[in-house]
Amino acid sequence: xxxxxDAVMLFxxxxxxxxxxxxxxxxxxxxxxxxxxLLDHALDLVAAYGPSRTVVNAHYLxxxxxxxxxxxxxxxxxxxxxxxxxxxxxxxxxxLLGDGPVFTMNTDAVWAGPNPLAQLAAAWxxxxxxxxLLCIPTDNAIGHAGPGDxxxxxxxxxxxxxxxxxxxxxxxxxxxxxxxxxxxFSLNILWNRMLTAGRLHAxxxxxxxxxxxxxxxxALAESMLRDADV
Numbered sequence: 001x002x003x004x005x006d007a008v009m010l011f012x013x014x015x016x017x018x019x020x021x022x023x024x025x026x027x028x029x030x031x032x033x034x035x036x037x038l039l040d041h042a043l044d045l046v047a048a049y050g051p052s053r054t055v056v057n058a059h060y061l062x063x064x065x066x067x068x069x070x071x072x073x074x075x076x077x078x079x080x081x082x083x084x085x086x087x088x089x090x091x092x093x094x095x096l097l098g099d100g101p102v103f104t105m106n107t108d109a110v111w112a113g114p115n116p117l118a119q120l121a122a123a124w125x126x127x128x129x130x131x132x133l134l135c136i137p138t139d140n141a142i143g144h145a146g147p148g149d150x151x152x153x154x155x156x157x158x159x160x161x162x163x164x165x166x167x168x169x170x171x172x173x174x175x176x177x178x179x180x181x182x183x184x185f186s187l188n189i190l191w192n193r194m195l196t197a198g199r200l201h202a203x204x205x206x207x208x209x210x211x212x213x214x215x216x217x218x219a220l221a222e223s224m225l226r227d228a229d230v
Contacts, residue, residue: 003126005171006052008103008117009090010042013059013079016108018214027061029107030068033212033221039068042107049117051103055096059083087185091177101126104187106168110221112228113207116169123203124171128155130199131172131191135164142210142224143217150202158202159195166202167209 016028023031029039039056046054057077058065066076077093084092090104101124103117120134135150147162176190194200208228210221 003100005101005103005121005124007097007100008046008049008051008054008105009093009097010039010046010054010056010105010107011086011089011168012039012065012107013057013062013083013089014108015060015083020215022215023060025061027058027064030064031212031218033110033218034225037068038110038212039065039107041110042105043069043072043074045111045115045117046103046105048115049121051117053097055093056107057084057089057093082184084184086187087177087180087189088183090172090174090187091180094174094177097174101171101173104170104172108212109168110210110212110225111205111207112209112224113205116167116205116207119203119205120169120171125201126173128199129171129201130176130194130197131170131201133158133200133202134167134169135202135204136167136209137164137204140205140208141165142208143213143220144211152202156201156203157198158200164202164204167205 012029016023019028030037055075055077059079062078075096116134124132138148144165148164149166150158151161151163152158191200208224210224211217212221
């Protein structure tokens with residue numbers, strides 16, 4: 001089994017209800033920011049890093065996701081008839097992802113700064129970690145309210161509490177998924193086990209990041225990208 005992540009799981013199955021009318025006839029990952037679908041913003045970062053396998057899960061209007069990536073070296077994990085949440089969705093895609101740790105990445109955010117996958121890969125230590133989360137300092141997180149999700153100790157071990165915001169990108173060992181009985185579940189179940197064992201770690205991203213979960217987030221992300229180009 002490989003120790004370094006060489007596969008990426010992109011989460012694109014959600015209903016996008018916070019987007020209102022914008023997702024009435026298209027899935028949220030195909031909403032455009034700065035002229036490019038959110039999914040392609042994520043895929044560009046993945047392609048620049050260069051893993052051997054890329055998987056996109058889909059459920060809501062999944063045919064549009066499949067059509068959008070057709071002709072590219074991307075596998076679709078179509079969750080039908082039921083959506084499986086992050087944990088169940090990842091487990092369902094394991095035959096496409098292969099053994100060993102994987103990147104998992106949300107597709108409803110835009111980044112401005114160094115490649116976040118490369119940063120995570122450089123910090124990954126499988127001897128000490130079962131998961132490594134990329135978090136955003138609150139000052140660098142645009143379009144996201146709240147006190148934050150995780151704090152870290154001097155060794156980089158994470159615990160829950162007001163601090164940095166989870167970006168939706170991580171490296172994760174997938175072994176523990178097999179023992180979770182329910183078909184649809186959140187990856188929080190796996191994180192809680194890792195927290196107890198002291199094997200959930202986090203690092204902070206030095207650039208800026210914008211949450212595009214609502215229509216207002218589109219303009220905020222476009223403004224962030226314009227500023228980054230100046």
